[in-house]
Amino acid sequence: QQPVQSPQAVILREGEDAVINCSSSKALYSVHWYRQKHGEAPVFLMILLKGGEQKGHDKISASFNEKKQQSSLYLTASQLSYSGTYFCAVGGSQGNLIFGKGTKLSVKP
Amino acid sequence: DGGITQSPKYLFRKEGQNVTLSCEQNLNHDAMYWYRQDPGQGLRLIYYSQIVNDFQKGDIAEGYSVSREKKESFPLTVTSAQKNPTAFYLCASSLYSYNNEQFFGPGTRLTVL
Numbered sequence: 001q002q003p004v005q006s007p008q009a010v011i012l013r014e015g016e017d018a019v020i021n022c023s024s025s026k027a028l029y030s031v032h033w034y035r036q037k038h039g040e041a042p043v044f045l046m047i048l049l050k051g052g053e054q055k056g057h058d059k060i061s062a063s064f065n066e067k068k069q070q071s072s073l074y075l076t077a078s079q080l081s082y083s084g085t086y087f088c089a090v091g092g093s094q095g096n097l098i099f100g101k102g103t104k105l106s107v108k109p
Numbered sequence: 110d111g112g113i114t115q116s117p118k119y120l121f122r123k124e125g126q127n128v129t130l131s132c133e134q135n136l137n138h139d140a141m142y143w144y145r146q147d148p149g150q151g152l153r154l155i156y157y158s159q160i161v162n163d164f165q166k167g168d169i170a171e172g173y174s175v176s177r178e179k180k181e182s183f184p185l186t187v188t189s190a191q192k193n194p195t196a197f198y199l200c201a202s203s204l205y206s207y208n209n210e211q212f213f214g215p216g217t218r219l220t221v222l
Contacts, residue, residue, distance in 0.1 A: 041213035042213050043213070044211065096142070096154055097142075098154070099151035102149075102151055
């Protein structure tokens with residue numbers, strides 16, 4: 001039931017774009033995105049809900065395809081501060097979250 | 110300032126000892142969670158609580174125990190039954206348990222010597 005993220009790692013130059021994908025083997029009702037810097041706690045970015053409601057971070061966008069059971073996180077014109085590990089998480093049956101293994105993003109000057 | 114605190118930041122334990130990790134929140138959140146993170150892995154759910162005096166096992170509850178006697182507090186005990194307890198432990202809370210962003214504490218890094 002753990003969502004699968006791709007790619008596992010990506011290296012960018014400042015100003016480049018990146019897409020991180022998250023797919024699930026079961027029906028999705030919500031997808032959460034978090035970013036974690038090394039040694040720190042994860043920080044919430046955004047949540048996407050079935051039916052199209054979207055909240056979250058104004059510098060980063062995401063899509064949610066219910067039919068394909070996928071979500072994608074779009075980072076445009078990346079900045080050094082975007083570096084970290086990005087996790088998607090899907091809602092479990094009892095309100096808990098199930099996290100993917102993460103995508104490590106490195107932005108170089 | 111509202112937030113979640115975890116203590117201690119680093120913890121060392123000898124094999125065979127139980128140890129309790131603290132988690133306190135002043136956000137007035139109903140739901141609280143404990144996760145374990147190993148290098149290169151995502152977060153795996155140990156226990157969660159949606160309301161005071163109630164909690165449920167997550168995916169990897171064996172060797173761990175929790176209590177939720179107060180809304181603000183959700184301590185985790187790592188018992189000697191946990192085979193490989195060395196890991197980074199994260200506590201989180203959310204206003205409700207469904208479709209709500211989770212706020213994480215700074216984490217406790219536990220090392221078994």
